[in-house]
Amino acid sequence: MPHAAHENINVDPKLADLYKDLHSHPELGFQEHRTAEIVATRLTALGFDVTTGIGKTGVVGVLKNGPGPTALLRADMDALPVKEDTGLDYASTATATDQNGKTVPVAHACGHDLHTTCLLGAAQILSTDTASWSGTLLLVFQPAEELGAGSQAMVDDGLFDKIPKPDVVLGQHVAPLPAGKIAGHAGPSYAGSDSLRVRLVGKGAHGSMPENSVDPVVMAAETVLRLQTIISREVPSTAIAVLTVGSIHAGDAANVIPGEAELQLNIRSYDAAVRERILSSVDRIVRGEATTAGAPEEPTITEIERFPIVVNDPAALGKTLDAFADWLGEDNILDPGAGAGSEDVGILATSSGAQLSYWLLGGTDPSLFTTGDMTDPALRTVPSNHSPHYAPVIEPTLTIGVSALVTATRTWLPSA
Template sequence: MSYPTPDPFRATDAVFLPNPKQDFLLLLRGKIASTRGATLMLMAWVLSSWTLINGSLTVVAQEANARRTVDGPRCNLPWVEEWLDSNIPSLVADYWWLHENPEVSFEEVETAAYVAKAWEAAGLEVTKNVGGHGVVGVLANGSGPTIMLRTDLDALPVTEATGLPRASTKKIVTASGVSTGVMHACGHDVHMTNLIGMARLFSAHRDQWKGTLVLIGQPAEERGGGAEAMLKDGLFTRFPRPDAVVALHCEASSVEQVAFRAGYMMANVDSVDIRVHGRGGHGAAPHTAIDPIVQASELVLSLQTSVSRELKPTEPAVITVGSIHAGTKHNIIGDYCDLQLTVRSYSPEVREQLIAAIRRKAKGIAMAYGAEEPTVTLSDGTPSLFNHEALTLQLKNRVSASIGPNYVQEAEQVMGGEDFSQYGIAGVPVCMYRLGVIDAGRLAAMKKRGQTMSLHSPEFYPDIDRALPMAVRSMAVCAVELFASPPPKK
């Protein structure tokens, strides 16, 4: 289906300033033509006025250039830039409220209420409690494509150590009884603020686009399950089914840089629990027992060859044993040893191969020790994120043309997980891109000290005054592009 929408990117990013020099010369020329008997007094006035005007013009040009330098990148949608110039302070205030009031996965009550209220105030039709604490906002604006933009709502059980004057001081006790702080250490506060900005921007400029804008606030991204819960609760059936779903994610890299990658971008994430069974006994008489710790130790080493010797070297994969627990005392051989694994891959075929190898090796080593077959439990995982290739290339090219190629990069593949992938598995073209949010000088200073910044760090915080305008700017460009030229159906 085609949508006869005029090209929204017809404007350029040039700045047109008034030209008092030219205007003055035209006025003078007319004056002289009509008053040929001009006196020397007039000429003296011309010379003095020219000096004053020339100096004023220099100041005007310097101020304009300085403003553009301070503002950094700008896109070729003037209405977006004008809105940003006037509205960033209010968005920053939204950001700080969200930053100071984080909530962990499945508990995003106040967060969801804040986002819903902001979207309602912007004129969206809002539905709450979709798939738990999920929020959906719909802004219908005539005939055209349906474009969905997603933010996550949840924070992490991390005690903030940024030293910011408005740092999170929230405390919780986890289900395991551990007291911890809570903070937005993964940039979800930026993501939410960005979609508050998108709601206000697109509601205020309905003459610039046609179609339906759907915003979703998704719960429980960090623990997984939030996207699937919203889909099961009718996200694509109760609300307009989107032609594309787009999201951005903060990255601990140089601020104002955006990065796209078509195809696989983030990994399958599987959690595996193994109980290795033995036979208890005295530490001084190991021949009377079956030591589960020795058995588990051999399994840990053997699992690493599942990656290095059973997969093609070009296939990314990780098996990490993150936890081993066994025994109660120095001289007692216990009955069992528990292992917790995280398994990462991209393709479904490699994922299945890794899981099969874990089961096979655990069983084989147990047989070699004469032990009972181990218990292997696979938890529901997060599927790998596959960015729709045509959609991603379309958005990358548009952002590069609109904001400038110096601000657009090719994103690296990572072995982290993101349940945004569920929307693509549900049959809709998806694209998640990354946004650098850390001041380059801060990154350089940390590198000099031998340190690195990362997401989920208690010291993570964005350069919000520069990151937030770039978030709104880049996503606005993506949305306008898709309203004008929706991606092909799968």
């Protein structure tokens, strides 16, 4: 009798040491050279056909194992410009130069070190137990997820000319849920995100002579207030969207009216039509306020980063979560609803015509929770991704993360 997809999974205990090493040596997006070298070396030793340097620092391993479908498993590798404050004995003290030439602290505050370790652990099991699955396995270790650019960079660099197109894209993201829980939401699951930089040009003057100025501070203030009406008055009340002005900068002295002001804003949405409407409204409002103020130059709006809406195929996610329920029990499978966070994993699916099945992996000490579901009050207090205090508990998170990837692979690539 064949084994269930979740059976006979023996996770290498030495993976914890690998995880600690990666955690201690984080690298920013498109700078993941050390991590990529570790990944490529390990995949090569396991018998994968390895290609490096896709999308600058991306690594792909291909393992063909008889007839069957093709599954792509993805892990992101990059870290964040955050100063770690976890108190762990393997905490990061690294710094790096970011894309703007600034020296910044670097930490794996989003758990991509865990993602990379889990996928390498799954690779170890799947390459040595080939009787448990049949088909073609594609392991994609992606750079620069935090920049919203890594998946697209790999695709633009000919990823799917170098490897077969998959039938399904599988992946996971560690989250501040109890370790031992897995969560997934069908349909639009993670928000599309657009970050913009707005430059408003005025005319500088001495603070005692405002009549000689076109004040960009006032222009910026009016723009910020008017932007707030987009969600409340232009987006349908049934749609979910957020517009945040996260940064305003103008001038450096109290008695000087500056020549320009800069706003940075972020838009989150779950529907392509709503997104386009918001972007169009931002453009109209920014240009309208500049005209009203008598600005001597047109304002500029430039994209900082963009994440597409992530859409989980309902049938594909259901197939994966059913396998997880058989393994962990129905009570340990949650529906978190549509999340406001953003991801670029969906590009790998849409660019290849594959279904997407992407889930959240609980990574926080279960003893901190009471109900353990999506209503648990601890969800508002435990450190979350991107916090300087965030780091997943190694076990059982690592074992469950590896086992989830192996279980999902065997579910989609069943043995002949």
